Amino acid sequence: MKRVLTIAALFFLLGSCLKEPDYNSYKVDLMVDFGDKFPQEQKAGAKVTLFNQSKAYTIETYTDQYGKVQLSLVEPGFYSVTVSYSSVQEGIVSYLNGLKTIKVYGQVNDTIKVFKGRLAPFVIKEFYFSGCSTPAGKAYSADQYIEIVNNTPEIQFADGISVLEHESYGTGTNFWANIKDTIVVKMIWTIPGNGSQVPVLPGKSILLARNGMNHRDDPNGNPLSPVNLGSANFEFYVLKQPEADLDSPSVPNLIEDLFVFRGNDVAFHVGGGSAIAIAKIPGNTDRERKEYIKSNMVSKASASGSNTTYFAKIANNYVLDAVEVVLDEARSVYKRFPPELDAGYTLVSSGSRSGKCVRRKVQGVINGRAIYQDTNNSTEDFFKDVDPRPKFYE
């Protein structure tokens, strides 16, 4: 009897021990590729940020004198690595940016190439796409808008500037990744004018509304909308018979150059899939611009192969600014814009109907003019989940 009890007790005692976790951690060595001509002595101090896509935390470090970072004890997972670097040479600020997604399931040795960002006269200041709900609980997104600001100390002319939306919502690998130095878009709308008709003062902006009206008061609006777009400079208007889009008499319309999936109205993805850009497409007239677009069409067959859709490719050189807006952190791996246009990404994590937007940060205010941060890295340059404030100046 005693033996049986002893064996039973031992059995339970041994069985009661649950082995402690057998967890993994890895070493991550990253080399920042600044290019051949970059001075060796300036390679130190680039900020390298690893963002854990599952748990939404960041590890931040800086490159050493050789442009390297070495991290130990990094937990397995998917990380977005961003590199941002700024330098001042002869009074001119220049930015270098890089972005890469890495998988950490073993020791990582990788190189991240950085690209020099260009400072554009116009940048996207605010992009409100999430929409809101009506008192009846229905979705409302007619109050979407894009705000573009003159980020220079001189007057700039906005006519001829086009708004582009990337072909994809970023839910899968970029289909067009092999077409170098271009972006492929499904929508192009252009500010009308001959190049000297829409002046924008330094630090001021123009507002491009989906529907230019006071959404809170208008009978066709939504009292719960966060914005009044009655003072918009232009609106997206889709001309159709019978008329389906609202045409505000006080707000001039943008020129429709390309609208592949032509519906009754322009609508950006309320969840945040619309990656947008502004560009100066070649052509002194509307006709020349449209000709350029027409001559740069690319095709994509449907999954079944039964039909083909045509989109426009726009060379990166013509893009003034781009903002990679993603649906959520998990989809940031499906990047559409190249690092030289936008090395990062931004999002409204609150999701659709949240009434929130993304807004560019202000770097400083000089003589009453806000200087907007433009490192070509929207992860760094934009506030996420902020209340829309169209035409508000710091």
Add this chain to the structure above:
Amino acid sequence: MNKRLVVILLFLICRFADATEPDAERRYNMHSFRQLEAGSPWLQSNNAAGLLQMEALFPSELKLGFNLNDGDFHSVFKGKSDQSFDFSSQSYRKINKIYLFGSFGYSKSYERELNFSNTNDPAMNYPYLLIDTIGNDIYDREFFKLAAIISSPLSSRLDWGLSFDYKVGVASQNRDPRPENKVLQTSISSGLLFKTNHFKLGANLAYGYYNEDIDISVVEENRLYAMFQSYGLGVFNSHVSTSFYRLYRQQQFGGGLQAEYKSASFSNLLHSNYCYSFQTIDDGRRGNAATWAATKNDSRLDGIDWDLTDVISIDRGGKVHKVKASLQIVARRGTEFIQRLEKVNATDLEHWITYGEEQKYYSLRTNAELNYQLMVKDENKLMKSLLNAGLKYSAFAEKYYLPDNVQDYSNLKFAASYLKLFPLPAASFSAEMKLNYQLNLDGDQKISDENFLVKKIFRPEFIYLTEDYLSPGISLAYQVPMKKGFDKYFIKADFDWYRAESGLSRTIFGFSTGLIF
């Protein structure tokens, strides 16, 4: 709760009561169930076959109860007050050689000023909790419980038993973000007991299942809330959304062994139970959008529960001495899933693809307890006084790996109570005095990141767990005999007061009334 279910349950109870043979002597009092619990060690062995070894009392009870738990000295995961209304019935019966037990319970409760929990029972799901930080919630709960045990001899040396527990209910909060938790918990156990002249050997196997389905919604338009998914010790993920779906499922497999030596007035029962459990935690979401069309495996919790108990009893007729020593080990190991939402197959539908599993959490709780009990019985073998005194050592250590966060503490708890019945000419009265004292022996908490959840939850919770406190209490009960139908009518009031070293306090008041027969 479905009214049809209630009717069926009540019908079953009535049928069960009808099936039992009435006890001719009707000699039970308001403490008969307590007497059974204190005087029948086999009832705590988890072996249903041990029901035949219980003291030969077969009482039944119908009870209505009210409980109020209120005060600032409480776990962070609990509300400031909890008010509950209960109806319960329970009965032990003997039909020929078959012993039976059945119970039914219904409770409705309101837990107020709850700040950091969206799970019905945070202790059950710790450390993988779902939390919102919008405070001042009220958790409205409605639960039904059903339990049954049957035991009968198979031969002169072998007994058999089967037990079953079932609990089902809904818990919901009344303020955005508002979770609705549908909870189901059930277990079944079967056991055998082999008897010789002085020895008894028993064994049982058990299976349990627990399921908590949480559906969080936001009623107010244009409002989103951050839902925090805690992984333990300040590590978390969060999602801002108008809805969130989560499903906890736990399976338990276990068994126990029992051995008793009995000679004249002396008996020694040694029993041990072992249970392995695994809990999976799944979220129904695609990105931030709640949907069960894409299931994200969040984590998994493996657990071992083991206990070893030895009960020595000396029964001298009018006085029963009992010394109980027990050791309990509870270990938990948490695993997190690394998944990514990807389009798969030709359908282009997005699903969560698993890239790895990482064991990240470990906890170990050790309890050791020594208890002495003296029961004094009257000439009818009914309990007339009960003295209890015990010392419990409890140690808890938990770790999160990478970032390396640790927490451990140990407490010593002294508990004593004395219950006495006072016969009156046409009734009886009982009073019980209670005293509990907890002394913290040591404690250490090292969390690398001083984030929001650490400040709001893990620091205050650690203080609560390691605080010294004193708790006196009193219970008063009164019973009168009934002339027809039932044996006794009773009313009972309990009052316990906790006073922590920090000055925080909590009071627990309970009132119940019912019939014993």
